Amino acid sequence: MSRNNKRRNHTNGQRVSKLEKIAILVIIVIAAWAVYSLSQPVQSQNVTSSSIDFTLPEVGSNGLNGQSVSLSSFRGKVVLLEFMEPWCPHCQNMAPILDNLYKQYGSNVVFISVAGPWQGATSQDTAKFVRDYSSNWIYVYDSSGTVFSKYGINSTPTFFIIGKDGSVYSSYQGEQPINTLANDLTKTTG
Secondary structure: OOHHHHHHHHHHHHHHHHHHHHHHHHHHHHHHHHHHHHOOOOOOOOOOOOOOOOEEEEEEOOEEEEEEEEHHHHOOOEEEEEEEOOOOHHHHHHHHHHHHHHHHHOOOEEEEEEEOOHHHOOHHHHHHHHHHOOOOOEEEEOOOOHHHHHOOOOOOOEEEEEOOOOOEEEEEEOOOOHHHHHHHHHHHHO
16 A cells, blocks of 8 residues: 555544544534523413413312312412323422422412323322322312413423412423522522
8 A cells, every 4th residue: 555545544534533523522512402401491482471370170189179279369479380290200200309399488389280181191190199299289180181282381390480470480391400490489489
């Protein structure tokens, strides 16, 4: 093999190596952007202060309890609103975090979990979730998925922090660190 051929082969090897490095860099940038995006509040475009009200049946540890809950009845208070499914592993992971937040903020913040009917989930499944996680806040059941649709929910859990004036302060999709929700609750109640 001549010297020129050796140089070309070596140079081509470096180009491949450079291309691989560029590809790896692009993948790292995309992954970092995805992690950053998932950690940021979700700006919900279809939820406005006039469209967020609902009235749904309340679920206790034994099932539907004959009571109804209207979001508008909590105007003047901060509300942490969770959309969840009892079978959702991420909702199950968030239950202890929400319990800690409830213990810390429950006297100043109303906690409401809206359970949906997806994948056959029933109000009895929600009642079992309440029992299994010893949840002490309000659970309601959206049997038709209407409220889920109204809020544009496409994954669970999804959280909305609603200010005293009834407007959405922030929203998040997916599991969240306790500090993320706690910081927003502190700012909203302050």
